[in-house]
Amino acid sequence: MSETRYTKDHEYIRLEGDIATIGITDFAQKQLGDVVYVELPEAGLAFVKGAQAAVVESVKAASEVYAPVSGDVTEVNSALEGAPAIVNEDPAGAGWFMKMRIHDASEFNDLMDEAAYQAFVQSCC
């Protein structure tokens, strides 16, 4: 059983137990356009909430991805290295960025749920 939350930076965090799978939303990939490179952190690194954890580059520009919650990176999606377009094709599935063991469940609970995020997306465009 997993639960998903969203940030105002258009990241999703899918939590199963204490492991969060993090990626960018479909709205984000559409805004970015064709993703040509994703720079991911090394497994084992610890991030505090809000720290820059990854970079996603489209043809047009580079965008930072911030750690939506504090935690330790347990795994990164190395498939993105050779095939960054997966982020456009399946952002919520095969296009995930990294998994983190979260430090503080309250940080997760404070993020937007699906309904709040959809309302947020409507309001920002």
Added chain:
Amino acid sequence: MASTDQDSSNSLRLTPLHGLHCASGARMVPFAGYDMPVQYEGILAEHLHTRTHAGLFDVSHMGQAFLSGPQARARFETLVPGDLANLAQDRIRYTQLLDAQGAILDDLMVTACAPDANGDERLFLVVNAARKAHDFALIAAALPDLTLDILEDRALLALQGPEAASVLAGLLPEVATQPFMSMRRFELGGVTLFVSRSGYTGEDGFELSVEAPEAERLAQTLLADARVKLIGLGARDSLRLEAGLCLYGHDIDETTTPVEADLLWSMSKRRRAEGGFPGAAIVQEQIASGARRRRVGLALEGKAPAREGADIVDMHGAPVGRVTSGGFAPSLGRPIAMGYVDASHAAPGTPLQLLVRGKPLSAHVTAMPFVPTRYYRGQ
């Protein structure tokens, strides 16, 4: 994920094709004071379509003007280093407006037109959108004896790509053999078109100056051909970067000279020798002794792109320059960049490192264009 898009402002100007862009699903962004399409279906697809078929670009934001009067060519030569005295009628020259230091105030296309009604020389100018107010004020002030007729009422479309000529020849058969860097005037259904065989993609193609109220009809006529798609500013930028072409305000500006910018090819032997343009002594000194720094192409070894502003260092980490344009090259499937480096590091093959988010990316100096140009060279 932090967005780099700027908020749109309600004071933005609209081109005559604005309605078409919105109806075509464009994502609009502010650019040079205009609300412009950055992309329609996506930059990669639009870029590759232009390289394989034909892309239609709205470049109506650029400035168009006629400059006419006695000795207009010789008079305009006092502002630019390009050779206009020896420019045959209907031929186009790429050149730059320079300041007293020989630095570039803008780059522009100059066409030698047929004489005006008084029999005086007449030039057609196309300048950058962001610089047009500046350029036209400068020209009017510097050459008060000439008449500058700013064509606010004309749109500009670019049709670019290997199929551009056959598409346009369907409407205007004579363009099939029109020489590269020439302009012709056509009447099409009662509308006057200035058709230049030129562009900003490295491909064969045309720029079409048309009366603003007729622009959408012309665009729709071209788009009715299945080989033609609308292309946004995003792909325009990646196409010109692959072609090694400068973007004003990025690769050239008021701090760079034509010699540093590797634009000496646009200056004839006569103009180099005679001078007679702003900053000529400085430019001539750089031609004679070499510029301290040079614009070069940079090929990156890895997959990560380096963007404008990235510092360039040598293999020991000593700073030698800065990236002025960079990104992913869709036609090559890898990142490319251009930038200025110290002359001692400008030779093709020189290994360098580009600092991106504090990490060095391996690169080397490479000749431009990155993708071979395919301009029309006759049959």
